[in-house]
Amino acid sequence: MKQLQREDIHSLAKHSQLSGEQVEQALQQHVYQDKKSWADFLRISLLVLGIGFLTSGLVFFFAYNWADLPKFGKLAIVQGLLLLVSLLAIYPKFSTLTRQLLLSSAAVLVGLLFAVFGQIYQTGADAYDFFLAWTLFIVLWTVISDFPPLWLFFIGLLNITFYLYVDQVARHWEETLVFSILFVLNLLPLVFAELWNIQRRKQVIPQYFINMMALAALTFATIGNLHYILTGHTEAPLLPGISLAVYALGIGFGLRTKSIFYLASISLSIIIITTGLIVENIQSEFGILLASIFVLLSISAVIYYILQLLKHPGYETRK
Amino acid sequence: MKLENKVTTLLSGWNAAEEIPGLDNEGLALDLQEQAKQKSLPIKILSIFGGLISSASFVGFLFMVGFFENRSLYLPYSALFLGLAILISLKFKHILLDTICVSCLCVSYILLLFSFEEMRLSGLWSSLLIFILSTLILWIMRNNILTFILTLIICVSFFFFWKELGDFTLAQFFPPLLGILLCGAYLQEGKIIAWRNHWSNRYHAIRSALSFSYLGGLLYFTTTEQAEFMHPLNWVVSLLYMGLIGFVLARVLQILKLENKTLVIAIYLLTFASLAPTIFYPAIAGSLFLILLSFMVNYRTGFVLGLASLIYAVSRFYYDLDYSLLTKSIMLMASGGLFLILYFINRQKAPAHEKN
Numbered sequence: 171m172k173q174l175q176r177e178d179i180h181s182l183a184k185h186s187q188l189s190g191e192q193v194e195q196a197l198q199q200h201v202y203q204d205k206k207s208w209a210d211f212l213r214i215s216l217l218v219l220g221i222g223f224l225t226s227g228l229v230f231f232f233a234y235n236w237a238d239l240p241k242f243g244k245l246a247i248v249q250g251l252l253l254l255v256s257l258l259a260i261y262p263k264f265s266t267l268t269r270q271l272l273l274s275s276a277a278v279l280v281g282l283l284f285a286v287f288g289q290i291y292q293t294g295a296d297a298y299d300f301f302l303a304w305t306l307f308i309v310l311w312t313v314i315s316d317f318p319p320l321w322l323f324f325i326g327l328l329n330i331t332f333y334l335y336v337d338q339v340a341r342h343w344e345e346t347l348v349f350s351i352l353f354v355l356n357l358l359p360l361v362f363a364e365l366w367n368i369q370r371r372k373q374v375i376p377q378y379f380i381n382m383m384a385l386a387a388l389t390f391a392t393i394g395n396l397h398y399i400l401t402g403h404t405e406a407p408l409l410p411g412i413s414l415a416v417y418a419l420g421i422g423f424g425l426r427t428k429s430i431f432y433l434a435s436i437s438l439s440i441i442i443i444t445t446g447l448i449v450e451n452i453q454s455e456f457g458i459l460l461a462s463i464f465v466l467l468s469i470s471a472v473i474y475y476i477l478q479l480l481k482h483p484g485y486e487t488r489k
Numbered sequence: 490m491k492l493e494n495k496v497t498t499l500l501s502g503w504n505a506a507e508e509i510p511g512l513d514n515e516g517l518a519l520d521l522q523e524q525a526k527q528k529s530l531p532i533k534i535l536s537i538f539g540g541l542i543s544s545a546s547f548v549g550f551l552f553m554v555g556f557f558e559n560r561s562l563y564l565p566y567s568a569l570f571l572g573l574a575i576l577i578s579l580k581f582k583h584i585l586l587d588t589i590c591v592s593c594l595c596v597s598y599i600l601l602l603f604s605f606e607e608m609r610l611s612g613l614w615s616s617l618l619i620f621i622l623s624t625l626i627l628w629i630m631r632n633n634i635l636t637f638i639l640t641l642i643i644c645v646s647f648f649f650f651w652k653e654l655g656d657f658t659l660a661q662f663f664p665p666l667l668g669i670l671l672c673g674a675y676l677q678e679g680k681i682i683a684w685r686n687h688w689s690n691r692y693h694a695i696r697s698a699l700s701f702s703y704l705g706g707l708l709y710f711t712t713t714e715q716a717e718f719m720h721p722l723n724w725v726v727s728l729l730y731m732g733l734i735g736f737v738l739a740r741v742l743q744i745l746k747l748e749n750k751t752l753v754i755a756i757y758l759l760t761f762a763s764l765a766p767t768i769f770y771p772a773i774a775g776s777l778f779l780i781l782l783s784f785m786v787n788y789r790t791g792f793v794l795g796l797a798s799l800i801y802a803v804s805r806f807y808y809d810l811d812y813s814l815l816t817k818s819i820m821l822m823a824s825g826g827l828f829l830i831l832y833f834i835n836r837q838k839a840p841a842h843e844k845n
Contacts, residue, residue: 178521180682188510190679197679201787203784213835216828217829219824219828220825220829220831220832221829223821223825223828226807227817227818227821227824228818231818233814233818430529434534438534441539455550455553458550459550462543462549466543472535473532473588476531477532477585
C-alpha cells in the first residue's frame with residue numbers, strides 16, 4: 171500500500187467531494203508526525219541542546235577566566251575536557267548519534283585548546299595558523315565520524331583557513347585566483363561524495379551535504395568568473411575553461427542521474443556569468459536592456475527544458 | 490494507461506474501507522501529471538531569481554535612459570506593468586511565464602514607491618496604500634509565485650504601517666499576531682484544502698510566505714538597532730508566544746495520548762520554566778513555536794526556518810545579555826546540564842526499541 175504524500179491528498183481533495191474532516195484525517199494518518207516521531211524529536215533535541223549549551227558554556231568560561239587561572243590550570247582543564255569528551259565518544263553503550271555529537275563537540279574543543287595555547291604563549295602566529303592547526307588535528311575524526319554535519323564543519327574550517335591565509339600572507343594573490351582555488355576546494359568533496367554514492371550504489375552520503383557543496387562550489391565559480399570578466403585580467407586564466415568543463419560534466423551527470431538540481435543551479439550560474447559578460451562588453455543602456463531581456467528569455471528557456479524533462483519518468487528534484 | 494496507473498497507485502494508499510465521494514479520475518490523473526512541475530523548488534527559485542535580476546536590470550536601463558527624470562510618468566507606468574502582470578497571469582496559466590510576471594510585478598512596485606516618494610507621501614500612507622493594493626491583487630491573482638510575493642508584500646507593508654502608527658511598542662505585537670494566523674493556516678490545512686477554491690489552490694504559497702514573514706518579523710527585533718531588551722511590553726509578546734506554544738503542546742500531548750496528568754503538568758511546567766529566563770527576549774519562544782508547529786504538520790521549510798531562527802536568537806540573547814562572561818557561561822552550562830538530565834530521564838523511561 172502506498173504511503174500518501176501531502177500533494178497526493180491535496181490532489182484527491184481537489185478532485186473529489188472529501189470533507190474537511192476526511193482530509194484532516196488523511197493528513198494525520200499519512201503526513202503529520204506520529205508518536206514515535208515526537209519521541210525521536212524530543213530525544214535528539216534534548217541531546218543536541220544539552221551538548222551544544224555545555225560546549226558553549228565551556229567556551230564562555232575560558233573566555234572569561236583567563237587572567238585568574240594559572241597557565242597549567244587552563245591547559246589542564248581544556249585538555250582534560252577534550253580527553254573526557256573523546257573517551258565518551260567511544261563509549262559503546264551510547265547510541266551512534268550520541269557518539270557522533272560528542273565527537274563533534276570534541277572537534278570544537280580542539281579549537282578551544284589551540285585558542286588557549288595561543289593566548290597563553292602569545293606565539294605571534296597569524297590567525298590562519300590557528301585555523302590550519304585546528305583543521306589538521308580533526309582530519310582523522312572527521313574521516314571516521316561518518317557524520318555529515320562534522321564534515322560540513324571541517325570543510326567550513328578549510329575555507330576559513332584558506333581565506334585567512336590569503337588575507338594575511340598571500341595578499342598579492344588576485345581575487346580570481348582565490349575564488350578559483352575555493353571553487354576547486356569545494357568541488358573535490360562534492361565529486362568524492364557523488365563517486366562514493368555511485369560506487370556503493372545507494373545514497374550513503376546524504377543529499378543535503380552534496381547540495382550544499384555544489385552550491386558553495388557554484389557560488390565561488392560564479393563570483394570568480396564575474397571578477398575575471400569585470401577586471402579583464404587574471405592570474406587564473408584557466409578558470410573559465412575549468413568552469414566550463416565542470417559545468418558540462420555537471421549537466422551531463424544531472425541528465426544521467428535524472429536530477430533537476432544540477433541542471434537548474436548550473437544553468438543559473440551560467441546565466442549570471444553571461445549576463446555579466448553582456449553588461450561588461452556592451453557598456454551602454456542597450457547592454458543593460460539586453461541583459462534584462464537575456465535573463466528573462468534564458469530563465470524561461472531553462473524552465474521550459476526542465477518541464478520537458480519532468481514529463482519523462484524518473485525525473486524528480488533531489489531532496 | 491500510465492495516468493491510470495498513477496491514479497490506481499495513489500488510490501491504493503487510501504483507506505479501502507472508506508469510499509472517496511465524487512471522485513473525478515480524469516482530473517486527478519491530470520493533476521498528478523502536473524504535480525512534478527508544481528512542487529519543483531528549482532523552477533520556483535529560478536522564476537523568482539530570474540524575475541528579480543531581470544527587473545533590476547530593466548529598472549537600471551530606465552534609469553540610464555533618463556526615464557526617471559519625468560517623474561509624472563511613474564504612476565502610469567507602474568499601473569501599466571501591474572496590469573501586464575495581472576493580464577499575463579490570468580490569461581496564460583503557464584509556469585513558463587512566471588518569470589515575466591514576477592519581473593513586471595517588481596518593476597511596478599518599484600515605480601509605485603518612486604511615485605509615492607515624488608508625491609511626498611508619508612510612510613504611513615505609502616505602507617497602507619501598498620497593503621490595500623496588494624490585498625486586492627491577491628484576490629484577483631491565481632499564480633502561485635506571485636501569490637507568494639504578494640503575501641510577503643502584504644505582511645511587510647502591514648508591519649510598516651503598524652510601526653508608523655504606533656512606534657515599536659505596538660509593532661512588536663505584529664509577529665505574534667502573525668503567529669496566530671500561522672497557527673490557523675497550519676492546523677486547518679485539511680479544512681482549507683477542502684474549500685476547493687482559489688485559496689486552497691494557493692495554500693502552499695500563502696503558507697510559505699506567512700512563514701517567511703513571521704520569521705522576518707521575529708528576527709527584526711533582534712537586530713542591534715531594535716535590540717529586544719529595550720522594548721517595553723516585550724514580556725507581553727513573550728507571553729503571547731508561550732501561549733501559542735502551550736496551545737501547540739496541547740495538540741502534541743493529544744497525539745502522544747499521555748494519560749498521566751502529573752506528567753502532563755510536569756511537561757507544561759518544565760517548558761514554561763525553561764522559557765521563563767528568556768521572557769524579555771521573545772524571539773526564542775517565537776522560534777520554538779515555529780519549530781514545534783512545523784514539526785507537527787511535517788512542514789520542512791518552516792522547521793528549518795525555525796531552527797535557524799532559534800540558533801540565531803539564542804546566540805543574540807547571550808550576546809546582548811548584560812552579564813559577565815562567567816555568569817553567561819554558568820547559565821549556559823546549567824541549561825546544558827538540565828537538558829542532558831532530561832535526556833537521560835527520557836531514555837530511562839523510553840521503551841527499549843526507542844533507545845537507539
